[in-house]
Amino acid sequence: MLPVMLDLRGKRVLVVGGGAVGRRKALSAFSAGAAVRVVALESLHEEFAAHVSIEWIQANYHADHLQGMCLVFAAATPAVNDRVALDAIRRGVWVNSASDPTAGDFTLPAVVRRGELTLAASTGGAAPALARRIREKLEREFDEHLATWIRLLEMIRPTVRESIADPELRRALLDDFADWPWLERLKAEGEDATRRLMEQRIRAAAL
Numbered sequence: 490m491l492p493v494m495l496d497l498r499g500k501r502v503l504v505v506g507g508g509a510v511g512r513r514k515a516l517s518a519f520s521a522g523a524a525v526r527v528v529a530l531e532s533l534h535e536e537f538a539a540h541v542s543i544e545w546i547q548a549n550y551h552a553d554h555l556q557g558m559c560l561v562f563a564a565a566t567p568a569v570n571d572r573v574a575l576d577a578i579r580r581g582v583w584v585n586s587a588s589d590p591t592a593g594d595f596t597l598p599a600v601v602r603r604g605e606l607t608l609a610a611s612t613g614g615a616a617p618a619l620a621r622r623i624r625e626k627l628e629r630e631f632d633e634h635l636a637t638w639i640r641l642l643e644m645i646r647p648t649v650r651e652s653i654a655d656p657e658l659r660r661a662l663l664d665d666f667a668d669w670p671w672l673e674r675l676k677a678e679g680e681d682a683t684r685r686l687m688e689q690r691i692r693a694a695a696l
């Protein structure tokens with residue numbers, strides 16, 4: 490399996506099934522920028538009333554629903570999901586089956602997001618409940634300070650590039666800023682103090 494980060498902006502995504510699983514997948518695809526269409530037997534779920542860009546079609550799934558889609562999540566009953574997976578594979582549309590990890594092209598990992606950082610845990614379908622537990626553990630270990638740290642690193646990187654000509658020194662400094670004691674410092678002293686200290690170190694290295 491190849492882990493990838495998909496940019497779904499401007500891509501059309503179909504979700505078959507509007508239960509808890511289908512809605513979760515529709516929201517994930519929507520958050521990744523996709524134009525999402527849900528096909529389900531029941532009428533529009535209230536959770537989606539706020540998400541006007543998610544189109545909800547109350548219908549029995551038909552292969553025609555795959556027309557123009559680049560990705561499909563089968564999240565209905567196992568029998569329907571099997572059909573969706575077969576139809577999609579036949580048409581060359583990438584498909585995920587919520588009921589059978591082997592039926593489609595990919596499975597979804599449990600995800601933690603911290604600013605620009607994404608942590609994903611997958612057991613490849615062996616133990617989804619364990620993937621969730623690992624996600625919870627990662628959430629505790631990597632809290633919001635990590636997002637701030639990454640933002641700081643992104644911010645000071647151009648300054649390091651501009652101020653330090655020696656590539657060895659530049660690398661050593663960036664490597665040091667990306668080391669764990671800085672996260673501890675950030676937690677203890679806050680963002681402004683940490684940024685000032687980083688800037689001091691850059692000035693000292695530039696001398």
Ligand SMILES: C[C@@]1(CC(=O)O)C2=NC(=C\c3[nH]c(c(CCC(=O)O)c3CC(=O)O)Cc3[nH]c(c(CC(=O)O)c3CCC(=O)O)/C=C3\N/C(=C\2)[C@@H](CCC(=O)O)[C@]3(C)CC(=O)O)/[C@H]1CCC(=O)O
Pocket residue numbers: 513585586587588589590595596597598599600610611612613614615616617618619620621624
């Ligand atoms: C990671 C996560 C992401 C997400 O869905 O967004 C995800 N499942 C999550 C949770 C979860 N799913 C289930 C439980 C109940 C406990 C249990 O059954 O173990 C829990 C735990 C809970 O909810 O606490 C039930 C379940 N899941 C699948 C089946 C069918 C089967 O395998 O037979 C059944 C049985 C259904 C039934 O029998 O009715 C299948 C899949 N679930 C996957 C992903 C893919 C493999 C991921 C991997 O193995 O790493 C895969 C193959 C397909 C896919 O969906 O891509 C999400 C964590 C979200 C979070 O972060 O909290």
Ligand SMILES: NC(=O)c1ccc[n+]([C@@H]2O[C@H](COP(=O)([O-])OP(=O)(O)OC[C@H]3O[C@@H](n4cnc5c(N)ncnc54)[C@H](O)[C@@H]3O)[C@@H](O)[C@H]2O)c1
Pocket residue numbers: 505506507508509510511528529530531548549550564565566567569570587588617
């Ligand atoms: N991946 C996961 O995390 C995970 C977790 C639990 C369950 N599952 C699997 O995901 C699937 C969905 O789970 P759920 O709890 O959301 O189920 P659910 O019963 O709440 O929802 C099923 C949805 O499928 C729709 N549906 C059924 N037949 C259809 C058809 N012919 N055409 C269009 N829509 C149809 C229903 O209208 C409903 O919206 C199941 O197959 C289940 O085994 C996966």
